[in-house]
Amino acid sequence: MATNEILIKELADQYGRKRTSLLPVLQGVADKNNFLTEEDLTTIGRELHLSGAQVFGTATFYSFLNVVPRGKYVIRVCKTISCDMKNKDDVVREIENMLKIKTGETTEDKKFTLLYTNCMGWCDKGPSMLINEMPYSDLTPDKVHGIIKQYSDTAD
Amino acid sequence: MNDGIKINRIDSIFKDYVDNKFDYLKKIMTMSNEEIIKNLTESGLKGRGGAGFPTGSKWKFAAEQSSDEKFVVCNADEGEPGTFKDKEILLKVPHKVLTGMTACSKVTGAKKGYIYLRWEYKFMKNDLQKSVDEFNEELEKMKIDFKIYIVLGAGAYVCGEESALFDSMEGMRGEPRNKPPFPTESGFMGKPTVINNVETFATSTMILSFGGVNYAKLGTDVSHGSKLFSISGDTAIPGIYELELGMTLHDFVEKFGDGDTKAVSVGGVSGALVPRKKFKDTIIGWEGVPTGGAMILFNSTRSIYRILHNYLEFFEEESCGQCTPCRIGCQQLKKGIEAVKKGEEDPSYLDTLASLSKVMNVSAKCGLGQSVMNPVLSAVNNFREELIY
Numbered sequence: 411m412a413t414n415e416i417l418i419k420e421l422a423d424q425y426g427r428k429r430t431s432l433l434p435v436l437q438g439v440a441d442k443n444n445f446l447t448e449e450d451l452t453t454i455g456r457e458l459h460l461s462g463a464q465v466f467g468t469a470t471f472y473s474f475l476n477v478v479p480r481g482k483y484v485i486r487v488c489k490t491i492s493c494d495m496k497n498k499d500d501v502v503r504e505i506e507n508m509l510k511i512k513t514g515e516t517t518e519d520k521k522f523t524l525l526y527t528n529c530m531g532w533c534d535k536g537p538s539m540l541i542n543e544m545p546y547s548d549l550t551p552d553k554v555h556g557i558i559k560q561y562s563d564t565a566d
Numbered sequence: 567m568n569d570g571i572k573i574n575r576i577d578s579i580f581k582d583y584v585d586n587k588f589d590y591l592k593k594i595m596t597m598s599n600e601e602i603i604k605n606l607t608e609s610g611l612k613g614r615g616g617a618g619f620p621t622g623s624k625w626k627f628a629a630e631q632s633s634d635e636k637f638v639v640c641n642a643d644e645g646e647p648g649t650f651k652d653k654e655i656l657l658k659v660p661h662k663v664l665t666g667m668t669a670c671s672k673v674t675g676a677k678k679g680y681i682y683l684r685w686e687y688k689f690m691k692n693d694l695q696k697s698v699d700e701f702n703e704e705l706e707k708m709k710i711d712f713k714i715y716i717v718l719g720a721g722a723y724v725c726g727e728e729s730a731l732f733d734s735m736e737g738m739r740g741e742p743r744n745k746p747p748f749p750t751e752s753g754f755m756g757k758p759t760v761i762n763n764v765e766t767f768a769t770s771t772m773i774l775s776f777g778g779v780n781y782a783k784l785g786t787d788v789s790h791g792s793k794l795f796s797i798s799g800d801t802a803i804p805g806i807y808e809l810e811l812g813m814t815l816h817d818f819v820e821k822f823g824d825g826d827t828k829a830v831s832v833g834g835v836s837g838a839l840v841p842r843k844k845f846k847d848t849i850i851g852w853e854g855v856p857t858g859g860a861m862i863l864f865n866s867t868r869s870i871y872r873i874l875h876n877y878l879e880f881f882e883e884e885s886c887g888q889c890t891p892c893r894i895g896c897q898q899l900k901k902g903i904e905a906v907k908k909g910e911e912d913p914s915y916l917d918t919l920a921s922l923s924k925v926m927n928v929s930a931k932c933g934l935g936q937s938v939m940n941p942v943l944s945a946v947n948n949f950r951e952e953l954i955y
Contacts, residue, residue, distance in 0.1 A: 430755075432737030433720055471739040471886075472720030474685040490647040491835065491876050492798040492862060528723060528880055529647035530686040533796065533862070534804035543688040 414450055417442060422457040432458060436469050444484060444542075445476035473527070481516045483561050486527035486540045493529075493536035501537045502526075504551035508558050521562070573821045574810040576784065576792035578772045579765070580658055587661040588704050591668060594774045595708065599629065599673045606770060608778030610790030615641060615726070615763030616833060616858025617933070621770060624760055627750035628674040631758035638670045638679040638712075639754060639761040643731060645684060645723040646834035647880060648860030651794040651806050652764035653687055659768060660697040664714055666767030668705065669774060670760050671712040679714040680754070682731050685721045723884035727932045728753075728761045730886065741888045742932035765794055765859075786812035789851030799831075799863040800824050815840055815848040818861070826865040829949070834860035835877040836937035839870070839944035870949035871907060875900065877941050885934060892935025895926040899942060903953055913954045920946045 421438040425431035435458065439450050446469055455465040469475045476484070487493075487502050502524075506512055509522050516523040532538035535547035539554070546557055583589060594602070606622035613619045628636060640663060644652040655663060667679045681698070683691060698714050705712055717735050719725055725734045729743035732754045753759025762770075769791070773781045782790045789811035798804045801822045819827045831839050832848070832855040840848050840855065848854050864873065878900040887893045902919040905911040923939035930936045945953060 429737040430735065433734065434718070437718060437720065468737065468739055472685075472722050474721035489876075490880055491831075491873060492648060494872075494876055495799060495864075495868065527686075527721075528884060529645060529649075531644060531650040531653050531684075533648050533650055533798035533860075534806070536798070540686065543685075545686075545689055 414439060414443070414447075415453055418450070418453050418457050422454075427458050429458070429460065429464075432460065432465065432468055433472075436465075436475050440475055444482060445478060445480045448477075451477070479516065479520075481520050481523040483521060483541050484523045484525060485558075486525045486530075487513075488528070488530050488532070488536065488538045489526040490529035490533075492533035493538055496536040498537035498549075500551050501539070501549045501554050504554050505558060508555060508562075522558075572817050573813055574784075574792075576808045576810055578792060579655060579662070579768050579794060579808055581772075583659075583661065590662065590771050590775050591665045591704070591708075594665065594669045594771070595672065595710065597774065602669055602673050602774060603629075605774055605778035609773045609781040610778075610785075611766070611769060611773060611781070612790075612852065613763060614765035614769060614793055614858070616646065616856065618852060618856055621762065621766055624750060624762070625670055625673045627748075628676075628758045628760045631751060633758050635678075635755075635757045636674050636676040637754045637757055637759040638667050638674065638676045639728075639731070639735075639759055640667055640679065640681040640767055641726060641728065641731060641761055641763050642681050642687065643684045643719055643726040644764070645686075645726045645884075646836065646858055646860050647877075648798055648831060648834040648862040649796045649858060650798075651796045651859055653690070654806050655764050655768050655794075656683075656687070656694055657690055660694055661701060662768040662771040663764055664698065664701045664767075666762075666770040667714060668710065668712055669770060670762070670767070672710075674758070674760055676760070677711055677713070679712060680735065681714065681716045682719060682725070682735060683716055684719045684725075688718060691716060691718060722886070723880075724886045724932070724934055727934065730932070731761065732759070739886070741886045742934075744931070763858075769793075784810050786849075786851055786853065788853040789849075793859055795857075795859045795861050797822055797861045797863070799861075800827065800865040800868070801863050811851045812853075813850055814846060815850060815855070816845040818850060819845055819863070822861070823863055824865055826867075827863050828866045828868070829864045829870065829944075831860070831862040831864075831873075831941070833857035833940075834862070835880055836933070836940060838940045839873070839948075841944070841948040843948075870945055870952040871903065874903060874941060874945045874953070878903065878938075881934065881938050889929075889931040889935065891926045891929040892931070892938070895922055895930070895935065896938060898922060899938065906954060913950075916946045916950065916953060 725740035730740040734740040923942040927939040
């Protein structure tokens with residue numbers, strides 16, 4: 411993980427070695443690798459002069475900082491009320507069938523992880539989902555099929 | 567009661583910039599601090615995030631603090647289910663928000679402003695950063711000693727609570743603090759801080775441009791002005807609407823409902839779930855049901871059990887876990903309604919659950935745990951049979 415050590419040092423240089431830099435540094439690493447390993451968290455603690463517990467405690471608090479392995483594309487389908495009412499279940503089923511995984515799982519090729527998320531602010535255009543940071547709304551099984559296919563077809 | 571206000575659409579927040587996007591800023595910067603406070607106070611503007619603290623007073627309190635450093639923070643952690651208006655403001659008229667923040671910095675003496683943007687809105691961060699950069703450049707040209715930065719959240723509903731938001735900005739778990747002290751005394755980094763919602767800053771800009779007295783002409787004696795409503799659920803016309811405050815829920819449903827509305831969540835999942843029989847007596851405003859603007863409509867095909875279960879699951883997941891009433895209370899409420907539905911508990915157990923939610927209302931540390939009571943009581947009192955059978 412020598413590469414992440416360099417990245418973490420760079421991020422610490424950029425944001426400063428202080429507590430307020432912890433979230434931006436965690437996000438910087440998560441941006442690159444989609445999740446944080448235990449080694450990342452320890453290295454970040456060392457660089458920012460924080461204990462492992464402080465870093466781990468903060469990282470695990472937030473739902474968009476993953477501390478377990480995730481795929482290259484993290485699909486998060488909104489399960490809160492307005493999207494739920496617009497048949498988000500059909501959308502989830504379509505994705506599960508296409509990727510042959512259940513919600514919460516990652517595909518074998520480590521390309522996709524499928525998760526639920528809470529309200530993401532597209533209630534008037536539900537159902538909605540995020541693929542990494544990109545929002546998609548007004549989903550139907552057909553539409554989501556096309557979107558996932560596009561991601562599947564892109565080379566790694 | 568209601569002054570006969572019907573549904574009245576207002577065009578202020580999304581109104582085009584007059585000539586260019588810095589006109590408001592230039593005008594406001596010629597005003598004295600007293601004039602700014604006076605206009606905001608006369609306007610009757612209360613925080614548009616939902617908590618409803620008078621904006622003029624908040625700015626004044628922070629201005630009166632003596633400190634080597636003060637901050638202005640814009641709460642763009644819009645996470646209340648059913649709310650999506652702040653996203654639209656930041657996409658369409660970001661300069662109005664930045665101008666409002668600058669007006670606040672002028673009054674309070676803050677040199678730094680932060681926009682705490684929720685992770686879910688990361689897709690717009692680059693565009694927003696461009697607007698901020700452009701705005702900061704203009705401030706420099708105008709020799710105004712104030713600079714705005716964007717801070718990205720990481721996914722936590724509770725960080726919309728102001729003190730949890732500060733903790734998050736400081737690199738910690740977003741756990742609400744005890745109050746007092748209030749942010750105007752001790753906020754970000756323990757310094758006097760004004761924290762307002764995106765819509766509040768944008769509205770402040772508009773009030774300062776056309777005058778507080780004019781703004782107060784809209785609405786009722788208690789609920790002045792207009793506000794943005796995020797409308798979703800069983801409606802043919804979902805979206806964002808700026809409406810004059812003080813209308814009844816009945817008139818609202820006449821306009822936005824699908825003809826079969828049985829309940830409306832006023833204020834998202836943490837607001838009351840108002841049943842049809844109360845539509846006529848319910849005023850949308852501080853004298854009735856206050857709201858951050860989330861209006862979710864439900865028609866008669868919807869199961870109140872499923873709705874309440876969805877809400878409780880949301881609260882259970884988003885509770886920060888710091889205080890026991892909220893951490894355990896949310897879990898027990900969800901388990902409790904499941905048990906009643908399955909017949910494992912007697913229907914009278916719903917009254918025990920209602921009491922539990924009242925205990926949470928008085929003992930939870932922050933607004934999250936306190937407001938779980940709202941939908942629970944509405945459902946138990948008005949839709950009891952749906953929770954049982």
